[in-house]
Structures are given as C-alpha cells and as structure tokens.
Amino acid sequence: MRLLRFCLLPVLVLPFMGAAKADGFELFQEKWKPVFRPEMREDKEHFQEKWKPVFRPEMLENKEGESFPVSMKQESPLLEPDLHVSHGGKASPRVAITLDACMGRTDQRILETLLSENIKATIFVTARWIRTNPDTVAILKSRPDLFEVENHGQNHIPAVDRPVSVYGIAAAGSPEAVAEEVNGGARAMLAAGFPAPRWFRGATAKYSPSSMTQIRALGYEIGGYSVNGDSGSLLGAAQAEKQFEKARDGDVVIAHINQPTHAAGEGVAAGLKALKARGVTFVLLKDAASPKALSAVPAN
Numbered sequence: 001m002r003l004l005r006f007c008l009l010p011v012l013v014l015p016f017m018g019a020a021k022a023d024g025f026e027l028f029q030e031k032w033k034p035v036f037r038p039e040m041r042e043d044k045e046h047f048q049e050k051w052k053p054v055f056r057p058e059m060l061e062n063k064e065g066e067s068f069p070v071s072m073k074q075e076s077p078l079l080e081p082d083l084h085v086s087h088g089g090k091a092s093p094r095v096a097i098t099l100d101a102c103m104g105r106t107d108q109r110i111l112e113t114l115l116s117e118n119i120k121a122t123i124f125v126t127a128r129w130i131r132t133n134p135d136t137v138a139i140l141k142s143r144p145d146l147f148e149v150e151n152h153g154q155n156h157i158p159a160v161d162r163p164v165s166v167y168g169i170a171a172a173g174s175p176e177a178v179a180e181e182v183n184g185g186a187r188a189m190l191a192a193g194f195p196a197p198r199w200f201r202g203a204t205a206k207y208s209p210s211s212m213t214q215i216r217a218l219g220y221e222i223g224g225y226s227v228n229g230d231s232g233s234l235l236g237a238a239q240a241e242k243q244f245e246k247a248r249d250g251d252v253v254i255a256h257i258n259q260p261t262h263a264a265g266e267g268v269a270a271g272l273k274a275l276k277a278r279g280v281t282f283v284l285l286k287d288a289a290s291p292k293a294l295s296a297v298p299a300n
C-alpha cells in the first residue's frame with residue numbers, strides 16, 4: 001500500500017504540477033506577450049528595427065505603393081520647386097505667366113488674348129506638341145518680343161530618375177531617360193527654329209532632388225512656379241480666373257495652353273485680362289532671372 005502510494009504520488013501530483021506550471025507560463029506569456037501596437041512608439045521602433053521593411057521596387061506590392069500620393073514613399077519625396085521673379089514694387093507689380101503646351105492642340109482663347117492684349121508669356125513646349133501645332137509654332141516664332149519658348153521635354157514624361165508614377169504618369173525612371181527627355185525636347189525646339197532653351201519644366205513639374213541636380217548640370221534652370229492657375233487645366237472657368245487674380249508682385253503663374261475644350265481656358269483668358277487691368281507688368285522668365293547658359297545642346 002505504501003509502495004502503491006509512493007508509485008501513485010507522481011502520477012497524481014505531477015499532472016497537477018505540470019498543469020500549474022503550464023498555467024503559469026501561459027499567464028506569463030499572456031502578460032508579456034510582445035503584441036505589436038503601432039500606436040506605441042517604442043514598439044514601432046523595435047518592430048522596425050527587427051523587421052526593417054526594405055523597399056524593393058521589383059516587388060509588385062511596392063510597385064503599387066509607388067502610385068500617388070508620392071509623399072507616402074519611403075524614398076526622398078518628389079520636389080515641386082517654387083519660383084518667383086524679381087519684384088517691381090507697388091507701382092508696377094511684376095508677374096510671369098508660364099503656359100505649358102504638353103501635347104494636343106492650342107487653346108486659341110488664350111493665344112488670342114495674349115496677342116490682342118500684348119501680354120508677355122513663357123511657353124513650355126514638348127517635342128510632341130511642336131509636331132502637331134505648326135501654325136502656333138509659327139506665331140510664337142514671329143513674336144519673340146511677346147513669347148519666350150522653353151523646354152517641356154520630349155514626350156511629356158516626368159523628369160524623375162527612379163521608377164515612380166506621378167498623377168498616373170510613369171516617370172522617366174533613370175538618369176539616362178531623364179537626359180533623353182530633356183535633350184529630346186531641346187533638339188525638337190532647335191529643329192523647329194526656336195532659340196536654344198534655358199529653362200526646363202518637366203511634365204507634372206515634379207522632380208527628385210537628384211534629377212533636379214542633373215537637369216541643372218545639363219545647363220537649365222528649373223521652371224518652377226508660385227501660383228497654380230488652372231490645376232492641370234481641370235478647374236472651372238470661374239475658379240481659374242480666381243487663381244490668376246491671386247497673383248501678386250513677383251509671382252510666377254502656371255497654366256496650360258493646350259486644352260481648347262476645357263472650361264479652364266476661358267478662365268485663364270479672363271484672368272490674364274484682369275491682371276492687366278490691375279496694372280500688372282508681365283515679364284518673361286529669361287528677363288526676370290539670370291539662368292545659367294545652356295552648356296551644350298547635344299546633337300542627335
């Protein structure tokens with residue numbers, strides 16, 4: 001009997017001991033479970049340190065993550081440089097009008113207003129737009145006093161040297177492709193008989209810091225702006241006019257001259273007239289700043 005008791009003791013007790021032990025461990029785990037709570041800063045840092053999410057552009061999910069908004073990306077955010085011209089003072093405020101001719105046609109409402117009101121404007125043209133607008137090209141060339149024509153690229157591809165999508169448009173993606181977009185635009189301008197461009201504005205007007213350095217090394221100033229006049233030609237007429245009226249001494253206004261079917265163009269034309277009526281002096285980028293000379297326009 002004693003022997004039996006001795007033999008039974010471990011049989012009877014150990015399971016309970018085991019259970020107690022297991023319970024204790026589970027309790028311990030429950031209590032100290034390393035739960036990842038994103039709201040806790042230290043947890044986040046620890047988690048990131050351990051599971052540092054490497055950005056691999058070749059991964060599909062990362063490719064999808066590349067889409068707008070660009071600022072969510074882990075790489076340096078794209079830049080949209082600000083640009084002003086020298087002030088004219090209260091008596092004669094100076095404003096630079098810059099109009100992009102991305103592709104497509106010419107908005108005659110805007111072109112005719114510039115001509116009839118004698119309003120100076122800097123027009124950024126692409127090789128694509130030059131090909132399909134020979135009549136407007138001739139008009140721009142015939143009035144160098146009124147129009148400065150600058151480089152908006154070859155194929156209207158964002159001048160960003162890594163594979164990103166900006167507003168749904170795939171960027172050039174490499175320094176070589178950025179160079180081709182910039183140089184191709186200049187080649188088309190020279191072939192059409194325009195003077196060598198000194199300013200460059202990429203499609204979407206966004207750049208990576210390194211592509212901005214590259215574009216400057218190619219001999220250009222970056223065509224930034226300070227007032228968005230038509231939000232990519234997507235504003236209504238009244239809204240676009242209102243945007244133009246926001247321009248003050250030293251501002252550089254951006255809008256589009258290639259969307260004749262959009263309502264925005266009507267507002268751009270009205271806004272130009274309103275600025276003139278206010279006594280604004282319209283200046284060209286080449287006169288209002290001193291860009292570096294174009295070092296070399298590569299021959300094709």
Ligand SMILES: [Zn+2]
Binds near residue numbers: 202203
């Ligand atoms: Zn454009």
